[in-house]
Amino acid sequence: MKFLGRQDCLESLGARIGSSPRLAALAGGARQPLVVPVPLDRRTLRRRGYNQAEGLARGLADALGLPLEARGLVRRRAGRPQAMASGRSRRLGARAAFRARPACLAGRAVLLVDDVLSTGATADAAARAALCAGAADVRVATLAT
Numbered sequence: 001m002k003f004l005g006r007q008d009c010l011e012s013l014g015a016r017i018g019s020s021p022r023l024a025a026l027a028g029g030a031r032q033p034l035v036v037p038v039p040l041d042r043r044t045l046r047r048r049g050y051n052q053a054e055g056l057a058r059g060l061a062d063a064l065g066l067p068l069e070a071r072g073l074v075r076r077r078a079g080r081p082q083a084m085a086s087g088r089s090r091r092l093g094a095r096a097a098f099r100a101r102p103a104c105l106a107g108r109a110v111l112l113v114d115d116v117l118s119t120g121a122t123a124d125a126a127a128r129a130a131l132c133a134g135a136a137d138v139r140v141a142t143l144a145t
Contacts, residue, residue, distance in 0.1 A: 007050050014059025014113070017141055024064060031109050031136055035061040036072040038114040038126050039098070056143055057113035066111070072104040073126055097122070098129035106134030117142040 017023065037057035045051055054070050061068040076099050110130045117123055117140065127138040 007052075007055055010050075010052060010055025011059035011062070013143055014056035014061075015063040016059075017056065017113075017143060018060035018063025023060075023141060032107065033064075033066050033109045033111055034072065034105070035064070035066050035068045035111045035113060036105070036130070037068075037070055038112065038122060039070075039073050039075045041075045052115045053113050056115060060111070060113055060141060064111075069104050072101055072110070073129060074099045074101070096125070098126045100129040100133030100135070102133040104133075105130050107136055109137040110135045110139070112138055112140045113142070114140070115143050117145045 035057050037051060037053035039053075040048070040051045057068055057070070060066075075097055110127075112123060112126055112130065114123055114126075123140045123142075127140065130138050
């Protein structure tokens with residue numbers, strides 16, 4: 001889906017993630033929950049034409065009846081592709097990659113959505129940015145690990 005332009009399946013896959021009883025219970029117990037996709041940098045977004053995490057997040061938000069805040073996080077800088085990087089390299093590369101918008105996230109419980117979780121470096125950096133902007137809580141949902 002990510003590299004072959006398969007946008008057509010993103011929202012339905014996101015809805016399947018959102019249909020998980022465990023995730024629904026988690027989101028239901030949160031204070032003012034909000035769904036936030038992990039953003040792409042501008043160059044990657046322009047080249048690919050879509051953000052796979054945002055497509056998943058849209059389907060998940062619809063399935064759970066939660067608001068989607070696609071602009072809650074901003075990728076500050078382009079990183080190297082993570083697929084072939086070591087865990088250490090991923091952590092270092094992702095450390096300062098995100099900035100959160102406090103006006104969007106302050107006091108909210110954030111359900112952060114990404115397509116794949118491998119070392120957790122990207123999710124960790126994005127969650128830290130959200131917490132620094134005042135998010136009350138951050139949980140992560142992914143399609144694959």
